Amino acid sequence: MPFSHHSHSGEFCGHAVNTLEEVVLHAIKIGMTTFCMTEHIPRSRQDFYPEEESKHDEASLAKLFDSYYTEARRLQKAYADQIQLFVGFESEWIRDSSVDQIRALRAKYDVDLFVGSVHHVHGIPIDYDTPYYHKARDVAGGKDDQLFGDYFDLQYQMLQQLKPPVVGHFDLIRLKSDDPERSFKTWPGVWSKIERNLNFIAGYGGIVELNSSALRKGMSEPYPQVEICQTFLKMGGRFTFSDDSHGVDQIGANYKRVLDAIRKAQIESVVYLVPQGFACASEAVSGMVSHKLILSTIAALATSAVHGSPVAPISPILSIPAVPLSPGAAAKDGHVAPPTYAQAEMWMDEHKMNSMVTYCDSDYRSKRMKTRFEIWGYLDRLNLNFFEGLAAAATSCRHPEEIQWAVEPTNNEYAPFYVKWYQNPSSDDCTSQAITDFVGTWPGVKCT
Numbered sequence: 001m002p003f004s005h006h007s008h009s010g011e012f013c014g015h016a017v018n019t020l021e022e023v024v025l026h027a028i029k030i031g032m033t034t035f036c037m038t039e040h041i042p043r044s045r046q047d048f049y050p051e052e053e054s055k056h057d058e059a060s061l062a063k064l065f066d067s068y069y070t071e072a073r074r075l076q077k078a079y080a081d082q083i084q085l086f087v088g089f090e091s092e093w094i095r096d097s098s099v100d101q102i103r104a105l106r107a108k109y110d111v112d113l114f115v116g117s118v119h120h121v122h123g124i125p126i127d128y129d130t131p132y133y134h135k136a137r138d139v140a141g142g143k144d145d146q147l148f149g150d151y152f153d154l155q156y157q158m159l160q161q162l163k164p165p166v167v168g169h170f171d172l173i174r175l176k177s178d179d180p181e182r183s184f185k186t187w188p189g190v191w192s193k194i195e196r197n198l199n200f201i202a203g204y205g206g207i208v209e210l211n212s213s214a215l216r217k218g219m220s221e222p223y224p225q226v227e228i229c230q231t232f233l234k235m236g237g238r239f240t241f242s243d244d245s246h247g248v249d250q251i252g253a254n255y256k257r258v259l260d261a262i263r264k265a266q267i268e269s270v271v272y273l274v275p276q277g278f279a280c281a282s283e284a285v286s287g288m289v290s291h292k293l294i295l296s297t298i299a300a301l302a303t304s305a306v307h308g309s310p311v312a313p314i315s316p317i318l319s320i321p322a323v324p325l326s327p328g329a330a331a332k333d334g335h336v337a338p339p340t341y342a343q344a345e346m347w348m349d350e351h352k353m354n355s356m357v358t359y360c361d362s363d364y365r366s367k368r369m370k371t372r373f374e375i376w377g378y379l380d381r382l383n384l385n386f387f388e389g390l391a392a393a394a395t396s397c398r399h400p401e402e403i404q405w406a407v408e409p410t411n412n413e414y415a416p417f418y419v420k421w422y423q424n425p426s427s428d429d430c431t432s433q434a435i436t437d438f439v440g441t442w443p444g445v446k447c448t
């Protein structure tokens, strides 16, 4: 497995083994190039894992997470020349109030990504052991399909509230059920909830992890089952790899069997995290050792989702170290930095294009009570059609004065440009729609 986006260590998780550094060293040793550290989030007393109950209180669990974050950042730097490490967490959605806990955690820790998952239904752990699972099932009404329905409803809530960049073990609920291999399609009510959730994930650009832990737990297919992968694929959904390892023995485990599953599902490419977002790695799928970056990188998806943006940012960018682009909105907001001029030029030349949008973003501005939309990128300095078209789109709406754009003067063939407009959430979305449609017609650009 060349990369994994979900892991734990015994140093910071009561049901895992090994120190975090041992975990990282092992990932390097087996040739991984990208590895995400995603420790469980601290939870309130009622939601402690059984092994935490005697050893921790809420304060000590919060302190443990703090130590995890510090150590993970240290390791990220210390091994930067050997492996691309990312620091994140596994956000566990338990009930409505989870959103406040997770938002507070994200405000405190500027993580690189997080995995959105559900381990509890009706407040009871569903993957810990069979007695707990049965307890949750009893509350749901006593039948597996009833608990499954409740699980996917809770997951839907989690997805809507968090829009996690990576969705963890999508169908974990089957682990302790009477028949973990059963097709979900045999329960049409459950299946329609699965389709609803997948649609939502595809809609905001979330990534479903192919989580190999299902294999080490005795099931024949990773999470999610192949039939779910096929459905998500038809929706244009994207996938990545995760080992969900809880110690060195599990790092990269069962990779070959994960590859078997993705061939069966006919997934042709998977993505993995790079500093600017998720890159495409279709060669990894064919099982080759090396996997190089492919230019159709989707910029900054993770960063956007982490910052809670409702707009999935877009457009092909090169996966290279971040360099801020003037007029500087990217750097200013702490979002992902777009490619440098040289990188943009190379990309446009290669793709025979005269413009590229490197980023689209939107943020709710509470002071103005409006959503601010921004688009920026590069365009051919002599290609004035872009702004003519943009102006036409904007003036077709009622509030053209809300729109600002700028091109930075340059002696180069291409120039950085920047467009900004505001939208009142309660009024019509004509401006946003017109601009999005216009930008959508531009080659190589897709704003969703």
Ligand SMILES: [Zn+2]
Pocket (backbone or CB within 6 Å): 008, 013, 015, 040, 246
């Ligand atoms: Zn765990």
Ligand SMILES: [Zn+2]
Pocket (backbone or CB within 6 Å): 090, 117, 119, 168, 169
């Ligand atoms: Zn998990």
